[in-house]
Amino acid sequence: MVLNRRLEYGFNGYQVPAMPRAARSARRRGSPNKKVEDNNMCAFDLLATVAGKLLVGKDSSPSSSNLSTKQDQCAITVGNIKEEFQAPQKQLELQPYDQGSGDMICLGPKLVPDYHNPVNSFKEANKDALGCADTIVNSDGSGGLASEKLGKDEMRYFAEKVTLGSVEHGKPSNYNSEDETKRKNVVELLNSGNAPHGTGANMYSAIGDQVVWDAKPLVQISSYSNAKMSFKETEEPGPRNLFSQVRDNVALDSKDDDENSSGCTHRSTTKNSFKPAPCMGDRRIRKVLASKYWKVATKWKEKLFSRNDVDLKADGFDKKSFYKRQRSQRNFPFKKRKFFDLNCESNSDGEISGDSCADREMSSVAGQHSPYQSANPHVRVRIESFRVPELFIEIPETATVGSLKRTVMEAVTAILGGELRVGVVLQGKKVGDDSKTLAQTGICHGNNQVDALGFTLEPNSSQDLRSATPRSSPSLVRRNTSYPHSRYPPARTEAREGIFDEPQAVNNLGNSAESDRGSATSPTDLSNKGLADSKALVPVSALNRETLAVVPVRRKSKHSEIAQRRIRRPFSVAEVEALVQAVEKLGTGRWRDVKLRAFDSVKHRTYVDLKDKWKTLVHTARISPQQRRGEPVPQELLDRVLTAHAYWSQQQAKQQLKHHHRRHHHHHHQPETRLLL
């Protein structure tokens, strides 16, 4: 069956060169203090890096909780890196596939009834989006999920949260033999080790992204976009990355509506024959995005670039060095991809449409000359890094790296997905006055210092802070108070829940040891000091959450107390090990003690969980290996489970007998005793 084969592709994993060796090794040896310079780094890696940073210098004893202070804040920069560009890239082979296959990665809400067969789950969950499809393919046709760095367990974990599929021009793509051929070619390419970055990796990044947003894509896209804004543009945007597309559309600015951008410069195209028709540009992208996604992009764009909000203007950008850089990059034979070109051409910058693309590699802020600019001066802003609000995590030694990753990811997700404030930093100093105009502040035309402008994302902890934000002042993003749904409580979303209830992964906001689902603690106070001068901060989250939720998000009803099922977190082997060991020692009737002994610091494992797990372990141990699912538990452990279970069952039986005897004893002898007394 085709499906099965694809399953293999997806889950047995072809090594997907998600990033060049140079970048990879650079990351490996990256010190915590070193900025992570890797624009290919997906969220997953990113967050893992955060974890590494956070854990540095911590007491690693399992029980001690980790405290985090300001100095633990991590600045993560995902910028374009030179090595990236230097790396030889052959993308030529990929072009036809890119062009021919789906144009959009279909991200859907989590709908995975079958824990143990994620592929089927994919299929099931994507049934609507994909129609008849047993089509679970990358949009580049490579099929399946890139599994680099993802263990089986993690893979499954993500699989549960993400639904992916390939959609061709907004419609489900039917996987046919031609696709199969393409896919094979891509796989071959991947296996050859010469695949360009991005090949088959779409899913990978999509997965990362998706996970970050906890499988709430359409809500999160907005947030994501904001976050993504903080990543410097990559030189080679994932050709099929929806987010990239959204972002790129945004980057195209808001001119497309009022100006029939004459920008379709028919520049000579020597790149490759696969290039799409030149003039499609923006329009094509729009089409590609499919209506509702486009809507998302547009709305978001409106939010960010609306003239009402702010005049982003100036072009104080150093064009010379800019073009120099750009030129130097042309040395790379296959640098430009189709997708890339699209943007170039859609840019209405008539004179140098090619170079106009180069704003992708600009630094934190840059403006650019455009024909329409004089009429409506804008500042084009690019954020290259953001600061992850402090957080601390607590995780037992027995936890796996994978669980660490998840933990950190969830912690960060909680923050990113939650209330975030945007801080503006200029010349290294936080801009504290919202009332000034950009020009007054220095964010303008004349300021071409690359590092002049910066942004930070910070926990938008309380209503107080929010209300402290001057509403009337210009801001990059402003809340749309007229939004129809504004009557809904903005903050609490499902995504948020189930994350903040992971006490194991918490931020510094004081919401730590909540182990109950639904008890999402909203960030409170604290962090205020650090943000004392944060008048410039602007609440972003609720806005995007609300305005961009094309797909209706199930909101918590009136009392916001609709309990949500906790996220499923399969026990790792290490956890099983710990559990077995504890039960061997304590028996099967003292789950609280087991919890305290082996999972004390793991807040999301309740003693009930442990009890349940033991139950399933016993069951697992009794069935044949073929019937077992999930991450295989070593037989040795299962044997111990059976042994321990037998032993303690017997003990329990004995105890009960004793009790019975005692009771009988009492019945018979108590009268006597009384008599004696």
Next chain:
DNA sequence: GTTAGGG
């Protein structure tokens, strides 16, 4: 709050 089991 814990245990023990069914769902």
Next chain:
DNA sequence: CCCTAAC
């Protein structure tokens, strides 16, 4: 994992 009766 959830739900809950029964401690």
